[in-house]
Amino acid sequence: MKKRLVFMIIILGLIGVQAKAQxxxxxxxxxxxxxxxxxxxxxxxxxxxxxxxxxxxxxxxxxxxxxxxxxxxxxxxxxxxxxxxxxxxxxxxxxxxxxxxxxxxxxxxxxxxxxxxxxxxxxxxxxKPPVQKKPKGQTVQKPSVRGEQLIVGNKAIKLVGERMGIAVLPFENKGASKDLGDVVLDKMITVLVNQHRFKVMERAQLSKILAEQKLGMSGILDAATAARIGKGIGVDAIVMGSVMLTKNGSVSIDARVIDTESARIITAR
Missing domain, CATH: 1.25.40.10 (Tetratricopeptide repeat domain)
Structure with a gap:
C-alpha cells in the first residue's frame, strides 16, 4: 500500500512538472x-x-x-x-x-x-492561386464585390486565401449610456462574424489584452495607438468609433477601420 502511494505521488509530481513545462x-x-x-x-x-x-x-x-x-x-x-x-x-x-x-x-x-x-x-x-480554366460552354461567375470586401481588401484572398484578422475596440460613448455602446459593439462583432470573411478577435480576449496594456477608452482615442495595439495582437485592422445619442432620441454611430501597419484610416462611416 505504501509503495503504491509513493508511486502515485511520483507520477502526480511528474505530471505536474510536465504540465508546467508544456x-x-x-x-x-x-x-x-x-x-x-x-x-x-x-x-x-x-x-x-x-x-x-x-x-x-x-x-x-x-x-x-x-x-x-x-x-x-x-x-x-x-x-x-x-x-x-x-x-x-x-x-x-x-x-x-x-x-x-x-x-x-x-x-x-x-x-x-x-x-x-x-x-x-x-x-x-x-x-498567386492557380488560374481556373473556364470549361467549354460554361461561364465563370465573378464574385460580387461588397463593402466588407473592400474594407479587408482582395489582397488577403489573392495572397493566401485566409480571412483578414480584425478586432473591434469598445465604442466611445458620447451622451449615450454604456449599455448602448455595448449593444453597438456586440452588433458590430456579430455582423463581421456573419460575413464569414473576417477572423474577428473575441471580445473577452481583447478586453484581457487591453487590461494587460493598462489601456481604457481614454488610451485608444487616436489611430496611431489603435494601430500599435492591433499590430501587437496580430490583427490586420482595427475597428473603432463612437456612439452618440442626439436630443431627438436618434443614435449616431461613427465607425472607422484602421490599417494596423500604416495607421491609416481605410474607411469611415
Missing part, C-alpha cells in the same frame, strides 16, 4: 506578443526564440493545456520583431518558415515589407 512555452509566447505590442522588439524576440525551442511549429490551433487551444505563430511574430529591428535576413527566414508551416495574411504582408525594405520584390508567382 505551458511555459506558451507563456513565453504571450510575453513576446506583449513586448512586441509595446515596441520592445529585442525582448520580444528573446521570448519567441524560447517558445520555438520548446514548440517549433506555427499553427492556428495548438493545445496549450488540457483541452484549451489557441493560435500560435512564434516564427511569424519573431519575423515581425526582426523586421522592426531591421534584421531583414533573419526576418525573411522566420516569415518563410511560418508561411511553410501555417500560411497567414500577416506573415505574407510582413514578408512583402521585408523584401521591399531589402530592395527585393515579392515572388508574386509563388503567392
Amino acid at each position: 505551458s511555459n512555452w506558451y507563456k513565453q509566447y504571450q510575453m513576446g506578443r506583449r513586448a512586441l505590442a509595446s515596441g520592445q522588439y529585442r525582448q520580444a524576440s528573446a521570448h519567441f526564440l524560447f517558445s520555438i525551442r520548446s514548440h517549433p511549429k506555427d499553427s492556428k490551433r495548438v493545445r496549450t493545456y488540457g483541452m484549451h487551444f489557441e493560435a500560435y505563430f512564434p516564427h511569424r511574430e519573431l519575423g515581425v520583431a526582426y523586421y522592426y529591428l531591421k534584421k531583414y535576413k533573419l526576418a525573411r527566414e522566420e516569415l518563410r518558415t511560418s508561411i511553410s508551416q501555417e500560411p497567414s495574411f500577416r506573415a505574407t504582408k510582413f514578408l512583402d515589407l521585408v523584401n521591399r525594405a531589402a530592395g527585393e520584390e515579392v515572388p508574386v508567382a509563388a503567392l
Whole structure:
C-alpha cells in the first residue's frame, strides 16, 4: 500500500512538472506578443526564440493545456520583431518558415515589407492561386464585390486565401449610456462574424489584452495607438468609433477601420 502511494505521488509530481513545462512555452509566447505590442522588439524576440525551442511549429490551433487551444505563430511574430529591428535576413527566414508551416495574411504582408525594405520584390508567382480554366460552354461567375470586401481588401484572398484578422475596440460613448455602446459593439462583432470573411478577435480576449496594456477608452482615442495595439495582437485592422445619442432620441454611430501597419484610416462611416 505504501509503495503504491509513493508511486502515485511520483507520477502526480511528474505530471505536474510536465504540465508546467508544456505551458511555459506558451507563456513565453504571450510575453513576446506583449513586448512586441509595446515596441520592445529585442525582448520580444528573446521570448519567441524560447517558445520555438520548446514548440517549433506555427499553427492556428495548438493545445496549450488540457483541452484549451489557441493560435500560435512564434516564427511569424519573431519575423515581425526582426523586421522592426531591421534584421531583414533573419526576418525573411522566420516569415518563410511560418508561411511553410501555417500560411497567414500577416506573415505574407510582413514578408512583402521585408523584401521591399531589402530592395527585393515579392515572388508574386509563388503567392498567386492557380488560374481556373473556364470549361467549354460554361461561364465563370465573378464574385460580387461588397463593402466588407473592400474594407479587408482582395489582397488577403489573392495572397493566401485566409480571412483578414480584425478586432473591434469598445465604442466611445458620447451622451449615450454604456449599455448602448455595448449593444453597438456586440452588433458590430456579430455582423463581421456573419460575413464569414473576417477572423474577428473575441471580445473577452481583447478586453484581457487591453487590461494587460493598462489601456481604457481614454488610451485608444487616436489611430496611431489603435494601430500599435492591433499590430501587437496580430490583427490586420482595427475597428473603432463612437456612439452618440442626439436630443431627438436618434443614435449616431461613427465607425472607422484602421490599417494596423500604416495607421491609416481605410474607411469611415
